Amino acid sequence: MSEKEYKVPEPTLRRLPWYLAYAQLVQKSGELYLSSTQIAANIAVDASKVAKDLSYVNISGRTRVGYDVNELVKVLEEFLGFTKSHKAFLFGVGSLGGALMHDIGLKHFGLEIVAGFDVKYELAGTSINRIPIHHVDSFEELQKKTGVNIGILTVPIDKAQEVAEMMIAGGIQAIWNFTPFRIRVPENIVVQNTSIYAHLAVMFNRLNELNQSK
Amino acid sequence: MSEKEYKVPEPTLRRLPWYLAYAQLVQKSGELYLSSTQIAANIAVDASKVAKDLSYVNISGRTRVGYDVNELVKVLEEFLGFTKSHKAFLFGVGSLGGALMHDIGLKHFGLEIVAGFDVKYELAGTSINRIPIHHVDSFEELQKKTGVNIGILTVPIDKAQEVAEMMIAGGIQAIWNFTPFRIRVPENIVVQNTSIYAHLAVMFNRLNELNQSK
Numbered sequence: 001m002s003e004k005e006y007k008v009p010e011p012t013l014r015r016l017p018w019y020l021a022y023a024q025l026v027q028k029s030g031e032l033y034l035s036s037t038q039i040a041a042n043i044a045v046d047a048s049k050v051a052k053d054l055s056y057v058n059i060s061g062r063t064r065v066g067y068d069v070n071e072l073v074k075v076l077e078e079f080l081g082f083t084k085s086h087k088a089f090l091f092g093v094g095s096l097g098g099a100l101m102h103d104i105g106l107k108h109f110g111l112e113i114v115a116g117f118d119v120k121y122e123l124a125g126t127s128i129n130r131i132p133i134h135h136v137d138s139f140e141e142l143q144k145k146t147g148v149n150i151g152i153l154t155v156p157i158d159k160a161q162e163v164a165e166m167m168i169a170g171g172i173q174a175i176w177n178f179t180p181f182r183i184r185v186p187e188n189i190v191v192q193n194t195s196i197y198a199h200l201a202v203m204f205n206r207l208n209e210l211n212q213s214k
Numbered sequence: 215m216s217e218k219e220y221k222v223p224e225p226t227l228r229r230l231p232w233y234l235a236y237a238q239l240v241q242k243s244g245e246l247y248l249s250s251t252q253i254a255a256n257i258a259v260d261a262s263k264v265a266k267d268l269s270y271v272n273i274s275g276r277t278r279v280g281y282d283v284n285e286l287v288k289v290l291e292e293f294l295g296f297t298k299s300h301k302a303f304l305f306g307v308g309s310l311g312g313a314l315m316h317d318i319g320l321k322h323f324g325l326e327i328v329a330g331f332d333v334k335y336e337l338a339g340t341s342i343n344r345i346p347i348h349h350v351d352s353f354e355e356l357q358k359k360t361g362v363n364i365g366i367l368t369v370p371i372d373k374a375q376e377v378a379e380m381m382i383a384g385g386i387q388a389i390w391n392f393t394p395f396r397i398r399v400p401e402n403i404v405v406q407n408t409s410i411y412a413h414l415a416v417m418f419n420r421l422n423e424l425n426q427s428k
Contacts, residue, residue, distance in 0.1 A: 006423055013419055017412040021371045021394040028372055043396035081418030082411075099313040109411040110418065150421070157235045158242055174421040176413070180235040182257035190424055192417040196408055197296075197323040198231040199390070203406040204295030204324065205227055207364070207388040209220055210404055 012053045013080075018043050019050065020076040027069045035066030082110040087148045089172070091163050092155030093118040093133050096178055100152060101128040114148060136163075140170045149173040157181040226267045227294075232257050233264065234290040241283045249280030296324040301362045303386070305377050306369030307332040307347050310392055314366060315342040328362060350377075354384045363387040371395040 019039050026034050036054060040047035054067075059075045061067040077083050085107075090097050093116040100106065101113055116133040118124070124135040134142065142148075151172035155163045160181035167175060174190040177183055180198060185191055233253050240248050250268060254261035268281075273289045275281040291297050299321075304311050307330040314320065315327055330347040332338070338349040348356065356362075365386035369377045374395035381389060388404035391397055394412060399405055 006420065008419055010416055013416045014409075014412045017394045017409060017415055018396050022396070025372050025395070044398065045396075080415040081422070082415070084418075086418060086421075095316065095318045099317040102309065102316055103313040104309045105411070106414070109414050111414055150417070158239050173424065174417050176417055180231045181239070182232050182236070182259075184258065188424065190417060190420040192413050192420075194410055194413045195228075195231060196410070197319070198228045199406050199408045200320070200323050200325055201231055201294040201296070202224055202227045203364070203388050203390055203404060204298075204300060205222055206220065206404040206406070207300075208295070210387065210402065 008056050012056055015045060015049070015053050016057070016076060016080055018045070019054070020073065020080065023067075023069055023072045023076065027073050032069055033062075033065040033067065034069050034072060035061065038066065080110075082108070084110050085112050086110050086150055087112050087114045087146065088150035088152055088176070089114065089139065089143070089148050089167075090116045090131075090152040090154060091118075091136070091139075091167060092153065092159070093120075093123055093128070094154060094156070097152070097154035098128050100154065100178075101131050104129070111150070113152065114146065115142060136166075139166070143171045147171075150176065152176045152178065153183070154178045222270050226270055229259060229263070229267050230271070230290060230294055232259070233268070234287065234294065237281075237283055237286045237290065241287050246283055247276075247279040247281065248283050248286060249275065252280065294324075296322070298324050299326050300324050300364055301326050301328045301360065302364035302366055302390070303328065303353065303357070303362050303381075304330045304345075304366040304368060305332075305350070305353075305381060306367065306373070307334075307337055307342070308368060308370070311366070311368035312342050314368065314392070315345050318343070325364070327366065328360065329356060350380075353380070357385045361385075364390065366390045366392065367397070368392045 022039055022043055023034055036050040037047045040050045057075055057079045059067060059072060088111055090113050101116055113131055116131055117136040117139050119136050121135060123133045126133050149172055151167040153175055157179050160179045161183055164175055164183040168189055177191055177193045180195045236253055236257055237248055250264040251261045254264045271289055271293045273286060302325055304327050315330055327345050330345055331350040331353050333350050335349060337347045340347050363386055365381040367389055371393050374393045375397055378389055378397040382403055391405055391407045394409045
């Protein structure tokens, strides 16, 4: 799952959006050029790391002036997949699932949730933020019609494995797993775990230690 | 920011919620005991790592039978801070901010958003999910009244640094940063970065490589 050989390392892919965010800020301020040293200094990442990360992206800077800001923003957005529209299905229209359907920010970053699925019959036929919700029984048919291959998993933990298997059987190739449950999937399936509640645990602990050390 | 000396390592804190989720599943199935080997096998983490991680938590297993499942769930929930109610303010009631205010899941994991703040005057006096929204000018006063020390940052990237500084000046000690912008903060401030859009970039890239290798 995590140890596959990929061309671009995950830490690089996670840092590139930071550089993009900073480049967008510089772009807004009207500056035309941006160096990797400047990026590094402003977001507290080692300059050599910034340069190495950017070497995966097809852009070259000019000696002494750095990268063309507009080009850097454009190339990074494209490289990260934010300019393409990736269609996704969402499974489990509970509180978190509904919240994600409300977030139009995802669309700006290239992810368009085109339908939600739930086991609750009373949800079928309703919609959130103009995204239709269907009973999960319609998933396979809709997948065949649309070819959607990204699935967002926001079901309760005791359903996570079962629903993941159903998603894969129905043609989903990439699962964005928001549950804290570690799903098991075949090798050819991409899983991205985003457990926001695990981040909460880290924050609570650090805050606790901070206040105890006073 | 990340290199401080903490009692519990961050990777451990990130894995413990996985064990909790699995233990909850086992608890639901009616099993009474759970061993670290069993946890390890089911969530694809090394057994010695599971045992090491659990050594930070105040629980001891019995030889051959393992941990008491009910106790494990209870102790983990407490250790991770999910049983306490931590009050938080949210800054930037845009799409993502509003989505987080909709997510009642946060409450189950110990975080209660008690107010949202925004610069838009037309939002002041409204509410989302019964959480009141105030103009950001009222923040300092409300912080003094309530003592809330956790702030969720969901403003646009070009406001992230400025708002973070205002939060800190007003008494916020821990910032849950959902922007892709790397904010700079004093040493005694806890920052938890959760850039869900960066996770999207990783998923898009992996899916792309997967389909190119076919």
